[in-house]
Structures are given as C-alpha cells and as structure tokens.
Amino acid sequence: MGSLLEVKHLKKYFKTASGMLHAVDDVTFSIPEGETLGVVGESGCGKSTLGRVVLGLLDSTGGEIFFEGENITNVSQEQFHALRRKMQIIFQDPYSSLNPRMSVGDIIGEPLQIFGLCPEKEAREERVKELMRVVGLDQRFINSYPHELDGGRRQRIGIARALSLDPKFIVCDEPVSALDVSIQAQILNLMQDLQEEHGLTYMFITHNLSVVKHISDNIMVMYLGQMVELCSAKELFSNNLHPYTKALLSAIPRPSIRQQQQRILLKGELSSPIDPKPGCRFAVRCNYATPACFEQDPQLREYCPGHFVACHNVEAANQ
Amino acid sequence: MSEKNFLEVKDLTIHYETDGGVVEAVNGVSFSLAQGETLGLVGETGAGKTTIALGIMNLVPNPPGKIKAGEIVFEGEDLLKKKPKEMRRIRGDKISMIFQDPMTALNPVKTVADQISEVIRLHQKLSRADALRKACEMLELVGISAERINDYPHQFSGGMKQRVVIAIALACNPSLLIADEPTTALDVTIQAQVIEMMGRLKEELKTSMILITHDLGVVAEMCDKVAIMYAGEVVEYGALEDIYEGEHHHPYTVGLFGAIPDLDKDTDRLTPIDGLMPDPMALPQGCNFCPRCPHRRPECETLPPKPHEVSPGHTIRCHLFGKEEA
Amino acid sequence: MKTAVKTGGAAAPAPAAKKKSQFQEVWGRFKKNHLALFGMLLILLMILMVIFSPIIAPYGFDEQNYYEIFASPSLQHLCGTDNLGRDVFSRLLYGGRVSLTIGIISVGIGLLCGGLIGALAGYYGGKLDNTLMRFIDILMAIPSVILAISICAALGPGLVNTMIAVGVASIPNYARILRSSILSIKQQEYVEAARAIGASNSRIISKHIVPNSLSGLIVQASMGVGRAIISAASMSFIGLGIAPPNPEWGAMLSAGRTYFRDYPHMVLFPGIAIFLAVLSMNLIGDGLRDALDPRLKR
Numbered sequence: 039m040g041s042l043l044e045v046k047h048l049k050k051y052f053k054t055a056s057g058m059l060h061a062v063d064d065v066t067f068s069i070p071e072g073e074t075l076g077v078v079g080e081s082g083c084g085k086s087t088l089g090r091v092v093l094g095l096l097d098s099t100g101g102e103i104f105f106e107g108e109n110i111t112n113v114s115q116e117q118f119h120a121l122r123r124k125m126q127i128i129f130q131d132p133y134s135s136l137n138p139r140m141s142v143g144d145i146i147g148e149p150l151q152i153f154g155l156c157p158e159k160e161a162r163e164e165r166v167k168e169l170m171r172v173v174g175l176d177q178r179f180i181n182s183y184p185h186e187l188d189g190g191r192r193q194r195i196g197i198a199r200a201l202s203l204d205p206k207f208i209v210c211d212e213p214v215s216a217l218d219v220s221i222q223a224q225i226l227n228l229m230q231d232l233q234e235e236h237g238l239t240y241m242f243i244t245h246n247l248s249v250v251k252h253i254s255d256n257i258m259v260m261y262l263g264q265m266v267e268l269c270s271a272k273e274l275f276s277n278n279l280h281p282y283t284k285a286l287l288s289a290i291p292r293p294s295i296r297q298q299q300q301r302i303l304l305k306g307e308l309s310s311p312i313d314p315k316p317g318c319r320f321a322v323r324c325n326y327a328t329p330a331c332f333e334q335d336p337q338l339r340e341y342c343p344g345h346f347v348a349c350h351n352v353e354a355a356n357q
Numbered sequence: 358m359s360e361k362n363f364l365e366v367k368d369l370t371i372h373y374e375t376d377g378g379v380v381e382a383v384n385g386v387s388f389s390l391a392q393g394e395t396l397g398l399v400g401e402t403g404a405g406k407t408t409i410a411l412g413i414m415n416l417v418p419n420p421p422g423k424i425k426a427g428e429i430v431f432e433g434e435d436l437l438k439k440k441p442k443e444m445r446r447i448r449g450d451k452i453s454m455i456f457q458d459p460m461t462a463l464n465p466v467k468t469v470a471d472q473i474s475e476v477i478r479l480h481q482k483l484s485r486a487d488a489l490r491k492a493c494e495m496l497e498l499v500g501i502s503a504e505r506i507n508d509y510p511h512q513f514s515g516g517m518k519q520r521v522v523i524a525i526a527l528a529c530n531p532s533l534l535i536a537d538e539p540t541t542a543l544d545v546t547i548q549a550q551v552i553e554m555m556g557r558l559k560e561e562l563k564t565s566m567i568l569i570t571h572d573l574g575v576v577a578e579m580c581d582k583v584a585i586m587y588a589g590e591v592v593e594y595g596a597l598e599d600i601y602e603g604e605h606h607h608p609y610t611v612g613l614f615g616a617i618p619d620l621d622k623d624t625d626r627l628t629p630i631d632g633l634m635p636d637p638m639a640l641p642q643g644c645n646f647c648p649r650c651p652h653r654r655p656e657c658e659t660l661p662p663k664p665h666e667v668s669p670g671h672t673i674r675c676h677l678f679g680k681e682e683a
Numbered sequence: 684m685k686t687a688v689k690t691g692g693a694a695a696p697a698p699a700a701k702k703k704s705q706f707q708e709v710w711g712r713f714k715k716n717h718l719a720l721f722g723m724l725l726i727l728l729m730i731l732m733v734i735f736s737p738i739i740a741p742y743g744f745d746e747q748n749y750y751e752i753f754a755s756p757s758l759q760h761l762c763g764t765d766n767l768g769r770d771v772f773s774r775l776l777y778g779g780r781v782s783l784t785i786g787i788i789s790v791g792i793g794l795l796c797g798g799l800i801g802a803l804a805g806y807y808g809g810k811l812d813n814t815l816m817r818f819i820d821i822l823m824a825i826p827s828v829i830l831a832i833s834i835c836a837a838l839g840p841g842l843v844n845t846m847i848a849v850g851v852a853s854i855p856n857y858a859r860i861l862r863s864s865i866l867s868i869k870q871q872e873y874v875e876a877a878r879a880i881g882a883s884n885s886r887i888i889s890k891h892i893v894p895n896s897l898s899g900l901i902v903q904a905s906m907g908v909g910r911a912i913i914s915a916a917s918m919s920f921i922g923l924g925i926a927p928p929n930p931e932w933g934a935m936l937s938a939g940r941t942y943f944r945d946y947p948h949m950v951l952f953p954g955i956a957i958f959l960a961v962l963s964m965n966l967i968g969d970g971l972r973d974a975l976d977p978r979l980k981r
Binding site for chain 1: 401402514515516517544545546547548549550552553571572573574575576577578597598601602612613614615616617618619620621623624626627628629630631633634
Binding site: 123131135137203 | 875879881
C-alpha cells in the first residue's frame with residue numbers, strides 16, 4: 039500500500055578469487071512514498087551494494103525490485119536510462135564523486151544536458167542557478183571547480199546534481215560521513231527540508247547510528263549481507279531485539295559523561311561473507327549463540343507488528 | 358611545575374609558509390599534561406590538531422611548516438631546542454604516535470615481527486631473539502595471539518592492524534603516546550574493542566596520552582582533560598567535567614555539542630553552526646569564531662579574545678567571559 | 684537557511700565571473716606558464732622557418748660545391764658544409780619540413796590509435812580488453828624499429844608511409860599508458876555518478892575518463908616527437924624512409940657520424956635542431972598538462 043519501492047528477496051553475489059561473495063543475501067523491504075529508510079551496518083555488510091543494486095547500477099543475482107509497482111529488476115539499457123530521472127544517488131565522498139575537471143555549473147547541469155531538458159544554454163543556466171539556490175550554494179561558485187570548495191559545499195553540489203532531474207527516490211550513500219559535525223548538521227537539515235518540499239523518498243545508508251536515528255522513519259540493520267532487524271526508528275532504539283543490534287547500539291561512544299551505559303563487547307571481528315556456511319552469520323560473535331545458530335539460517339519473522347527480526351534466540355537475548 | 362606536569366606546551370605557534378600565503382595552522386596553543394593523564398584535542402578538520410601532534414614530535418614538514426614560537430617542555434627539557442639526533446632518540450622511545458589509518462601505517466612487505474622488533478632494537482640494546490620475544494609480548498598485550506607474529510599486515514583485519522600499530526607505539530614503553538584519530542577508520546563494534554583495550558593499557562602502563570579526535574563520544578570515555586580547538590586556537594580548555602557539564606562554555610563548544618544528533622532525545626531539527634571554518638590564510642582580525650558566533654558583539658570583530666579562567670583549570674577564550682579583568 | 688559567510692582566499696572566486704569557454708580557460712592558464720609559452724614560440728618559429736625555407740635558405744638542399752667540402756661554419760655557410768659540400772643550414776631548413784612533419788604526424792597517429800585502443804580496453808575490460816591487449820602485446824614483442832621497417836618495407840618507401848610506419852610502431856606505448864590510467868580513473872566515484880545520472884558510455888569516456896587520464900599521455904607524446912624523428916632517420920638510413928638527396932634531420936645526423944671526429948659541425952647542428960624541437964614539444968606538453976588541470980590553478 040503506497041510503497042514507492044519494494045524489494046523482495048534481493049541477492050547480489052560477486053565472484054572473487056577466493057569464492058562467491060554474498061554481498062547482499064535475501065533482503066526484503068519496502069519504502070512508502072515520502073519516507074526514509076535507514077540502512078545501518080558496519081563495513082562489508084553490503085549496504086552500499088544494496089543501494090547500487092536497487093538503483094540498477096549493479097545487476098542483481100536474484101530477487102525482485104518494484105518501483106512504483108513496476109518490476110525494474112535487471113532492466114534493459116533504455117529502461118535504465120529512463121529510470122535515472124526518477125531514482126538518483128548522493129555519494130559518500132564529496133571529494134571523489136565530482137569530476138575535478140568540470141566546473142560546478144557543468145556538473146549540476148550535466149543531467150539536464152543528457153536528458154535534453156532546457157536545451158537552450160540560458161535556460162539551463164537559469165535552472166542550474168535555481169538548483170544552487172535550493173541547496174544553499176552561492177551563485178558566485180557557478181564557475182568554480184570542486185577542488186576550490188570545502189567538503190560541505192561539495193556535498194551540496196552532489197545534492198543539486200541528484201535533484202536536477204526532479205527524482206522521486208534518492209539513495210543517500212553515507213552522505214555526511216566525510217563531513218565535520220557542524221557541517222554534517224547543515225547537510226542533514228538541508229536533506230530534511232528537501233524531502234518535505236519535494237516529497238522525496240530516501241534510502242539512507244550509513245554506519246552512523248545517531249544520524250540514522252535522526253533522519254529515518256524505519257531502520258534496517260544489516261550484518262554480512264543479511265538483514266537482521268527492521269523496524270521503526272523509535273522501536274529500534276527503545277525495544278531492539280537482535281543481539282547484534284544491541285551490541286551495535288551499546289558500542290556508540292556517547293558524548294556525555296553522565297550516562298555511560300553498560301557496553302556489550304563483541305568477540306572477534308567482522309569476516310567477509312565468502313561462501314558462507316548455513317547458519318546465522320553473527321553466531322560466532324554472538325553471546326547467545328546455541329548449536330542451532332550454527333546449523334540453520336535464521337528466518338526473518340515479524341516479532342511484533344512492523345518489527346522484523348532474524349534470530350533463533352530472540353527470547354533468550356531479551357530476558 | 359615540571360614535577361607535576363611532565364609535558365607543558367606553551368604558546369606554540371606553527372605556520373605553513375606556502376607560495377599562496379601563510380597558513381596560520383596553530384596560534385599560541387598552551388596546555389599541560391600530568392603523568393598518566395589523557396588530554397583530548399577536539400576539533401574539526403583544519404583546526405590544527407594534527408599539526409600540534411607533529412609539532413610535539415618535531416616532525417612538522419619543513420618547508421613549508423615552521424614553528425614560529427613557543428616551547429614544548431617534556432620531562433623538564435624543551436623539545437624544540439633538541440638536535441635532530443637527540444630528537445630521533447626520543448621519538449618512538451619516550452614519545453610515540455599512533456596514526457589514523459592503520460591500513461597505510463604498516464609496511465606491507467615486512468612481517469609484524471620485523472616491524473615491532475625494529476622499533477625495539479632501534480632504542481634498546483637487545484639481541485634479535487630478545488627483541489622478538491618482546492615483540493611477542495607486545496602482541497599478546499594488545500590482544501593478538503603471539504602465533505601470528507610472523508604474519509604480514511594484509512593478513513590482519515582493520516581492527517587487528519590498529520592493534521599492531523598500537524603494539525609498535527607501546528613497544529618501548531613510552532611515557533607519552535600521541536594518538537591521532539586512532540579509531541576513526543574502524544567500525545563501531547571494533548572501535549569499542551580498541552577503546553576498551555587502550556583504556557586498559559593506559560591504566561596498566563601509566564602512559565600519558567594526547568588523544569586527537571573529532572568524536573566527542575570517544576573523548577567522554579577516554580580523557581581526563583579536554584582542549585576544544587578552533588582555527589588553530591584552544592577556545593576552551595578544562596577537565597572533562599568542566600567541558601561536558603560545567604556552567605560556562607565557549608559558543609563553539611555549545612555549537613559542537615548541539616550539532617550532534619542525540620541518541621536519547623527526539624529532535625526534529627539539528628542546530629548546526631552556521632557558516633564554515635575560516636580560511637587559515639586569512640583569519641578574521643578579532644575572534645576567529647566571530648563570523649559564525651550567535652553571540653557576537655562589536656568588540657569580537659576587532660579584538661582577539663584572551664583566555665579567561667572561569668573556574669580553576671577551566672579557561673575559555675571568549676569576550677563573553679572575563680569582562681571585569683579586561 | 685545558510686548564510687554565505689565570506690571565507691576569503693581559496694574558496695572565493697571572482698563574483699559572478701562570466702562563463703568562459705573551455706578553450707579560453709585552458710589558454711588563460713597556459714599563458715601564465717612562461718616556459719610553455721617559450722616552447723610554443725620556439726616551435727612556431729621553427730615551423731615558420733621551415734615553411735619559408737625556399738626564401739630563407741641561401742642554397743638549394745642538393746646544391747653540391749666540391750670546392751667547399753667540410754667547410755667550417757662561417758658567414759657564407761652558417762652551419763658549415765657536409766662531405767659533398769652542401770650547405771648544412773639550407774639542408775636543415777628543408778629537412779625540417781620532413782622531420783617536423785614526421786615527428787608530429789606520426790605521434791598523432793600513434794596517439795589517436797593507441798589512445799582509442801587503450802581507452803576502449805581500459806573502460807570496457809573483459810574480453811575486449813583481453814583481445815586488444817594481446818594485439819598490443821604482439822606489437823610490443825617486435826622491436827619498434829624492426830616493426831617500422833617491416834611496415835615500411837610492405838608499404839614501400841616515402842614520406843607518408845614512413846609516418847604511418849613510425850606511428851604504428853608507437854601505438855603500444857600510448858595504448859598501455861592510457862589503459863592503465865583509465866583503469867584507475869574508472870574506479871573513481873564520479874564515473875559511477877555519471878552513470879547514475881544516465882550518461883552514455885561514450886559520454887563517460889570522453890567527458891569524464893579521458894580528460895582525467897591525459898596527463899601521462901601528453902608527457903609521453905611530447906617526448907615521442909623526438910623519438911619519431913630519430914626512428915624516421917633509421918628508416919632512411921636503410922633506404923626505406925626519405926630517399927637521398929632529400930634532407931632529413933635524423934638522416935643528416937647519421938650521415939655526419941662518420942666524420943664526427945674531424946668535422947663535428949655536421950652532427951652538431953642537426954643534433955641541435957632535433958634537441959630544440961623536442962625541448963619545445965616537452966615544454967608545451969608540460970604546460971598543456973598543467974593547463975588542462977583546473978586543480979593547478981593560480
């Protein structure tokens with residue numbers, strides 16, 4: 039009902055020298071129009087890959103993606119091209135995601151040029167200036183080059199470029215991780231404003247839990263390619279169920295000396311999901327693991343309405 | 358004084374003189390550190406944190422970097438007056454440093470054993486076998502099994518590599534450890550492990566530490582003293598409690614705390630600090646923070662503020678405080 | 684919501700500057716590089732002199748004067764005469780027509796073909812990359828002079844064929860260089876960003892990848908001019924290039940070698956001519972590389 043994007047059992051495997059890397063393994067979710075889904079997880083959990091597969095920048099290995107009710111899984115070149123007007127992406131690194139040899143105006147205007155919107159030069163420049171105003175970039179920068187600007191302004195260019203085609207859905211891949219906190223807050227506010235004004239739907243990928251809590255309606259936690267928990271942002275922080283989510287939340291250093299909470303320290307480190315054996319991928323680090331966890335894949339189930347979790351021992355972990 | 362504070366940095370000023378102009382990276386920074394204490398240097402990109410660290414190590418790239426003024430008194434001696442050879446003997450032995458990126462801080466073609474024992478043999482007269490034994494001990498100390506001593510860096514994961522870097526830094530039992538964003542490149546759960554380990558080692562080895570970071574959460578867990586830096590100056594300096602609780606704060610400190618999304622509260626909008634860091638080649642005439650400050654007054658634009666002690670050990674560099682003396 | 688705080692310096696270009704064309708901008712940056720300008724002036728001067736050689740040259744290129752064999756440089760013969768009594772200066776002027784053309788055109792051929800092959804191989808990768816690169820490997824396995832000689836032998840002697848031969852022999856060089864830099868540029872996020880906004884492959888290659896991977900190629904090409912002149916010389920040395928008595932710098936150089944001990948001027952002046960041509964191309968190449976990169980502004 040009203041879902042702009044629906045993803046069902048999506049899989050993306052990569053062939054590597056040492057075996058099949060299960061970057062995204064059986065992920066199912068949907069995003070209602072105008073809402074934000076936060077995707078959190080640590081490096082190598084497949085969150086960036088997921089974003090790219092959803093956008094069609096990478097082909098999926100299995101599963102289906104529906105956008106506005108239409109199946110867009112592994113579409114043809116032409117359909118892919120047409121989809122670009124509706125789905126866009128904002129990248130993590132404002133330093134490497136802008137071509138250093140193009141001026142700010144050219145970068146923002148390039149999508150317009152590709153799609154033949156505003157064919158006249160003047161009209162295009164007007165539109166570019168309009169976009170710069172929307173994202174809070176001073177117009178005097180129109181002929182500057184990216185390297186002359188700081189990270190915050192560069193990220194605004196990236197946002198303006200994504201907005202130039204008036205998309206409905208934007209994948210935000212760690213858009214603020216490379217920025218300083220004071221600038222990060224500016225960009226987050228801007229993104230929220232834009233969402234309200236343009237009715238945008240976001241898929242917000244990040245490893246920063248405080249940012250994701252701030253901006254998301256729903257949050258999906260991923261671990262080594264699989265989703266472990268999916269629920270509303272509020273629920274995740276007040277009533278989380280999965281042992282990994284608990285450990286992740288407790289690991290965040292809080293900027294306060296009053297409430298240093300009990301930290302759940304995990305054993306070991308992240309491995310990479312190359313030819314994973316059956317069983318829960320988190321089991322080796324989990325404090326509640328039982329023999330069953332090493333044998334059977336935990337199924338995602340709706341523990342309570344709207345709250346999905348994939349764990350064999352939810353009850354034990356929550357006593 | 359030197360009994361209590363074994364590191365004392367006074368009025369340190371470091372400039373980078375480039376063709377395009379003079380970058381005033383560090384301007385009159387002072388702080389002190391007692392044995393076993395941890396000082397957090399907090400600030401955003403370009404605040405001059407790393408330059409201070411390099412200054413203490415006497416490693417500011419010259420040219421273009423130049424230490425213009427100040428002293429760095431370490432165990433009663435001014436490091437800035439040391440000859441290069443004497444400094445080399447101190448670096449890695451008494452003062453050592455942990456770098457931000459564990460991926461590039463290790464030499465990929467040498468085994469971990471070689472890299473740890475290298476620093477030991479540089480500073481201590483030990484045989485190869487003894488150095489290796491010491492290296493194994495160090496590895497165990499940071500929580501890696503000594504069996505892996507002959508592995509190469511690429512065989513370790515990110516968090517493990519950072520542990521190896523820490524093992525190298527601690528190998529000669531330094532009295533001062535400078536950690537430049539030691540956990541920024543790590544994942545949260547791994548960061549938690551490393552922080553826990555560093556805290557434990559600090560207790561065990563009684564090492565003093567300067568922790569450079571932009572993460573106020575990490576500071577809250579590890580530091581005794583905090584120096585908030587902005588555009589090459591310490592704008593607020595005090596004990597952990599002063600900075601995180603305290604009554605009076607520098608407007609920048611307030612802004613910094615306000616800009617972080619709070620995990621325990623629901624806020625619809627964040628309160629960012631307006632504007633951007635000033636260009637270090639053209640710092641404002643008065644207070645560096647003045648163009649972004651919500652409380653600016655006429656005098657802020659013309660007169661650089663002086664540090665004012667609002668309570669013992671807690672100084673703030675702002676015109677809002679210390680009117681009566683000025 | 685955001686106040687435009689004046690930060691001065693680095694982040695504040697001239698307010699509302701008029702948009703300049705790409706060429707104007709590159710030229711504006713090139714102009715500031717005095718060495719590159721000097722190189723450009725030098726090569727222009729050489730080209731002009733070579734074009735007007737019938738007017739400037741005091742003698743014909745094949746005018747023999749047996750009374751003045753091996754004459755040292757003098758006012759009459761600015762660069763002396765050779766073993767047949769021909770005026771070296773005049774021969775240099777006429778020879779420059781051949782040498783500079785060969786130098787520039789054959790580098791152009793190598794650059795174009797090699798660049799195209801390298802760009803396609805680097806960008807598309809996979810089978811295409813494998814096929815193209817094995818072809819390049821075959822070319823590389825043959826020493827470039829021998830390759831040029833065999834091409835020349837197949838096509839027959841002559842100026843055009845020499846240029847083709849020398850150009851083709853240099854293809855592997857350019858292809859390899861461009862391919863490797865494209866492989867690294869391809870990983871950059873802005874290439875993915877271009878894909879995400881719907882840019883076609885040809886647009887991504889021409890607008891995003893190639894401009895960012897040119898610097899190595901430009902340096903290689905500017906040095907290639909000298910190399911091309913020399914390999915053209917070895918071609919004429921074995922009778923496949925320019926047929927004597929037509930002069931050509933490389934050929935003059937190798938002809939003078941025999942007399943180097945007693946009459947060094949026969950080698951010296953063609954050497955200087957080649958040196959100046961290569962120097963000016965290098966200066967222009969360096970200047971161009973910097974001018975094309977907006978990051979090196981100021």
